[in-house]
Every structure is written in structure tokens, then in C-alpha cells.
Amino acid sequence: xxxxxxxxxxxxxxxxxxxxxxxxxxxxxxxxxxxxxxxxxxxxxxxxxxxxxxxxxxxxxxxxxxxxxxxxxxxxxxxxxxxxxxxxxxxxxxxxxxxxxxxxxxxxxxxxxxxxxxxxxxxxxxxxxxxxxxxxxxxxxxxxxxxxxxxxxxxxxxxxxxxxxxxxxxxxxxxxxxxxxxxxxxxxxxxxxxxxxxxxxxxxxxxxxxxxxxxxxxxxxxxxxxxxxxxxxxxxxxxxxxxxxxxx
Amino acid sequence: xxxxxxxxxxxxxxxxxxxxxxxxxxxxxxxxxxxxxxxxxxxxxxxxxxxxxxxxxxxxxxxxxxxxxxxxxxxxxxxxxxxxxxxxxxxxxxxxxxxxxxxxxxxxxxxxxxxxxxxxxxxxxxxxxxxxxxxxxxxxxxxxxxxxxxxxxxxxxxxxxxxxxxxxxxxxxxxxxxxxxxxxxxxxxxxxxxxxxxxxxxxxxxxxxxxxxxxxxxxxxxxxxxxxxxxxxxxxxxxxxxxxxxxxxxxxxxxx
Numbered sequence: 006x007x008x009x010x011x012x013x014x015x016x017x018x019x020x021x022x023x024x025x026x027x028x029x030x031x032x033x034x035x036x037x038x039x040x041x042x043x044x045x046x047x048x049x050x051x052x053x054x055x056x057x058x059x060x061x062x063x064x065x066x067x068x069x070x071x072x073x074x075x076x077x078x079x080x081x082x083x084x085x086x087x088x089x090x091x092x093x094x095x096x097x098x099x100x101x102x103x104x105x106x107x108x109x110x111x112x113x114x115x116x117x118x119x120x121x122x123x124x125x126x127x128x129x130x131x132x133x134x135x136x137x138x139x140x141x142x143x144x145x146x147x148x149x150x151x152x153x154x155x156x157x158x159x160x161x162x163x164x165x166x167x168x169x170x171x172x173x174x175x176x177x178x179x180x181x182x183x184x185x186x187x188x189x190x191x192x193x194x195x196x197x198x199x200x201x202x203x204x205x206x207x208x209x210x211x212x213x214x215x216x217x218x219x220x221x222x223x224x225x226x227x228x229x230x231x232x233x234x235x236x237x238x239x240x241x242x243x244x245x246x247x248x249x250x251x252x253x
Numbered sequence: 254x255x256x257x258x259x260x261x262x263x264x265x266x267x268x269x270x271x272x273x274x275x276x277x278x279x280x281x282x283x284x285x286x287x288x289x290x291x292x293x294x295x296x297x298x299x300x301x302x303x304x305x306x307x308x309x310x311x312x313x314x315x316x317x318x319x320x321x322x323x324x325x326x327x328x329x330x331x332x333x334x335x336x337x338x339x340x341x342x343x344x345x346x347x348x349x350x351x352x353x354x355x356x357x358x359x360x361x362x363x364x365x366x367x368x369x370x371x372x373x374x375x376x377x378x379x380x381x382x383x384x385x386x387x388x389x390x391x392x393x394x395x396x397x398x399x400x401x402x403x404x405x406x407x408x409x410x411x412x413x414x415x416x417x418x419x420x421x422x423x424x425x426x427x428x429x430x431x432x433x434x435x436x437x438x439x440x441x442x443x444x445x446x447x448x449x450x451x452x453x454x455x456x457x458x459x460x461x462x463x464x465x466x467x468x469x470x471x472x473x474x475x476x477x478x479x480x481x482x483x484x485x486x487x488x489x490x491x492x493x494x495x496x497x498x499x500x501x502x503x504x505x506x507x508x509x
Contacts, residue, residue: 034424042427049437054295 079159154226160233285316309374316366324359325405356405390465397458
């Protein structure tokens with residue numbers, strides 16, 4: 006019961022503190038309007054270069070925007086606690102670390118999913134992109150899986166204290182147009198398989214045909230979540246040893 | 254003399270301070286390189302290699318706007334966090350003379366963006382850097398920086414009154430890239446967007462920079478950018494005075 010409370014209530018409180026929700030309207034320009042303009046920008050670049058259709062950019066950028074809240078928010082959740090001097094207090098409690106850390110990722114996943122879904126719907130409407138009705142439910146699944154895998158990378162980000170903004174290379178440029186080394190790296194990153202799957206779903210293929218891509222995205226997400234959790238534990242132990250928990 | 258000294262010292266102090274902040278290094282150098290790489294592959298994959306200098310230049314122009322936006326937007330908030338906003342406003346010089354050099358410095362940081370994307374394009378992708386009118390190109394860059402600095406003053410002044418206005422910074426990056434034709438030709442955009450574009454100094458500055466680099470007549474762009482900068486300065490001065498007074502009345506200057 007305590008673990009559940011830490012998981013849900015602790016996660017929600019941490020999330021609210023992260024965004025300093027004195028006025029929730031600040032999330033509207035950041036998470037609802039900015040992705041639309043990103044979609045428009047790349048769709049117009051696509052029209053300039055005659056490279057891909059509007060659908061390619063709508064789906065790619067809508068799913069990619071999940072990375073912004075997932076990577077930033079997850080990373081800053083831990084960094085913010087350090088900055089506010091609550092990290093050492095939290096880590097001296099006997100609370101289980103699994104609900105403590107993973108609980109903080111749940112609102113972030115939901116945030117990433119909502120941002121992606123909104124960008125997908127409004128971006129499609131703005132640019133007149135048609136998505137088959139049968140693809141809607143599978144696309145919802147892919148968006149959720151993609152938000153999950155991005156948050157997994159965000160956990161690693163949180164542990165390492167890195168400030169990674171976005172991984173954009175596979176979103177707007179077809180993998181085949183990138184150098185081999187860049188494509189190889191992209192294969193191991195969140196988003197790549199999810200976006201590829203979403204694009205094929207929007208082209209009319211069934212979930213059964215893109216199950217491998219969705220599974221790969223899920224697997225990558227799980228690997229990053231486990232790696233992130235292990236890194237967080239290691240970081241905790243190391244920070245205690247060095248006495249650097251409070252170092253902002 | 255006194256005004257020139259104040260502007261020069263504040264500008265130089267802010268440039269030095271900004272170059273030591275990691276977020277500015279990322280915004281002004283790393284992020285434009287990411288966009289330059291993206292633009293390069295997009296234009297290359299689109300089989301229009303003749304436009305690769307255009308792509309490198311565009312990424313730099315995008316970086317100039319990002320640097321201005323985040324720097325100008327953050328200037329007042331940094332002062333607020335450091336607890337110096339109230340003393341600066343209470344000091345004898347008009348606050349305009351303190352804020353303008355800071356937003357000008359933010360735009361100046363954008364020169365890093367332009368330089369880094371051009372060098373990146375030359376060194377990594379082998380894009381030849383042949384400028385048709387090098388002198389006019391440099392003048393256009395300088396005028397665009399000044400125009401953006403004044404535009405930053407108008408934007409930044411809202412931060413005195415609205416502490417959450419930094420959310421606008423997150424939103425304004427892409428729209429201005431689109432509307433000013435930083436990377437997408439304006440002819441592709443709907444007709445009504447052109448009216449917005451014409452009222453933005455960066456549109457004319459970017460046009461002049463491109464004309465200086467790729468060929469064309471840069472002088473109308475330089476002239477319009479300067480004229481609009483003068484208009485922005487008048488607007489910024491008026492807006493800043495109103496917002497400053499309202500912030501004093503509401504006692505929100507020192508609220509973080």
C-alpha cells in the first residue's frame with residue numbers, strides 16, 4: 006500500500022513540482038502549440054525539397070515531440086529535486102526505490118502520450134493528412150509505446166544528469182538517406198521503430214504487419230528503463246559515497 | 254558619451270556572461286549544428302545539392318533567432334533570480350539602456366550560430382563558401398543582429414510583468430523560423446502569412462544576408478531591417494515603460 010502511494014502520489018507531486026504549476030496555461034504554448042509549428046516547419050521544408058509527403062512529417066514530428074517532455078521532464082525530475090535540496094531528504098527515507106523512481110516516470114509517459122496524440126490529430130487536420138479509421142487504435146498504442154521508450158531513455162538521462170534535448174535525425178530524414186553509422190545508432194534509439202511503425206499504419210497496413218516494429222520499440226524502452234533504474238541506483242550509492250547529493 | 258559607454262559595457266558584460274553558460278553554448282552552437290545536419294540531409298536527399306549553402310546559411314539564421322529568443326527572454330528572469338532586477342530598475346539610468354544591450358548581446362551570440370553552421374558545412378560536408386557580395390553580407394549580418402536585438406527588447410519587456418512569459422519563448426521559436434522564411438521560401442506559405450512576414454525585421458535581414466551570400470540586391474533588405482528596428486525601438490520603449498510601472502504597482506518585480 007505504501008509503495009502504491011509512493012508510486013502514484015509521489016510521482017504526481019514530483020511532476021507538479023517539476024512544472025511549477027502556479028499557472029497551468031504555460032503548458033499550452035510549450036506542449037500543444039510548439040509541436041504544431043514544428044510539424045508545419047518540417048512539412049514545408051519537405052515541400053521545398055520534394056522529399057516526402059506531409060503525412061511523413063506529421064507522424065514523425067508528432068511522435069518525436071513525446072521526446073521533449075519525456076527526456077526533459079524525466080531528467081529534470083531528479084535534477085529539480087537536487088536544485089530544490091529535496092533529493093537528499095527523499096533518498097534518506099526507507100521508501101522503495103522502484104516505486105520512487107518509476108512512479109516519477111508514469112506522469113511523464115502520460116504527458117508524452119497526450120502531446121503526441123494532440124500533435125497527431127491537430128497536425129493531420131491542419132495539413133489535410135488522412136489517416137484510415139482502422140489505424141487510429143493501433144496508432145494510439147504506438148504513441149503510448151513510444152512515450153514509454155522515450156521515458157526509459159529519460160531515466161538514463163536523469164541518472165547521468167545529461168541534458169539531451171531531442172533525437173531528431175530519424176524523424177525528418179529517411180533512414181536510407183543517412184550515413185550507415187548514423188542509421189545504426191538510430192536503430193538503438195527510442196522513436197525510430199515506433200515512427201516507422203506508425204507511418205506504415207497510417208499507410209493502411211495492419212497492426213499484425215508492424216507488430217515487429219512496435220515490439221522492437223517496446224523492447225528498446227524496457228532496456229532503457231532497466232538501464233536507467235540501475236544507473237539511478239548506482240548514482241545514488243556513488244553520490245552517498247562522495248557526499249555529492251546536494252551539489253547542484 | 255555616457256549612454257554609449259553604458260550600452261557598450263553592458264553589452265560586453267552580457268556577451269561574456271552568456272558565453273560561459275552551458276545553455277547558451279547549446280542553443281547557439283550545438284543546436285544549430287543539429288539543424289544544419291538535418292537541413293543538409295533533407296536538401297541532399299531532396300536531390301537539390303545546389304542549395305546546400307542555402308541550407309547551411311538557413312540553419313545559422315535559425316540559430317540567430319534561437320539565441321535572441323532565449324537570451325532576450327531570459328535576461329530579465331536571470332536578473333530576477335539573481336536579485337538585481339529591483340536595483341537595476343531603481344538605478345538612475347533608464348532601464349531601457351540596461352535591457353537593450355542585454356538583448357543585443359543575446360542576438361550577438363547568434364553570430365556563433367552562423368559561423369559554426371557555415372564552418373560545419375564547409376568542414377564536414379564540403380560545402381564551398383563563396384559569397385557573392387562579402388562586404389554586403391557582413392553588413393547585413395550586423396544590421397540583422399541589431400534589428401533582432403531591438404525585437405528582443407520588445408519581447409523581453411513582457412518578462413517584467415509576466416513571470417511565466419518564458420513559456421512564450423518555447424512557442425515562438427518555430428513560428429518565427431517559418432514566417433520569416435529562415436529556411437522555407439515565403440512563396441510556399443499562404444498569402445496572409447506574407448503580411449506578417451513583412452512586419453518582421455528578421456525577414457528583411459535574412460533576405461539581405463542571403464542576397465549578400467548567394468546573389469541579389471541586399472540593400473532593400475538592409476534598409477527595411479533598419480527601419481523596422483527603429484519602429485521596434487519606439488514600441489519597446491513605450492511597452493517597457495508601461496510594464497515597468499505596472500510591475501511596480503503590483504509589487505511583482507522581485508517575485509521569482
